[in-house]
Amino acid sequence: MDVRISKHNRLSVFELDALREAFKRSVRENNVTEIKWAEHAELFVKRMIRKESRAIRG
Incomplete structure (x- = not known):
């Protein structure tokens, strides 16, 4: 999952939601308590x- 930060170093609501979903998926896949x-x-x-970096x- 790539999360691009805008030129103002802010994430959009959609980007934050995608990041949250990716984190939840990671928690499930890695069986994190x-x-x-x-x-x-x-x-x-x-x-x-x-x-991102x-x-x-490149």
Whole structure:
């Protein structure tokens, strides 16, 4: 999943919804318990940022 950040560094409502759905899917696919959601969310966001960074560079 690619999440593009606009030139104003803001996500649209649609992008936020897609990101939320991707996170929920990741939680299900990785069998993350609720107690581990915060840790998983941090790793998930870092992965998304890295993907975005690579997409921008080329």
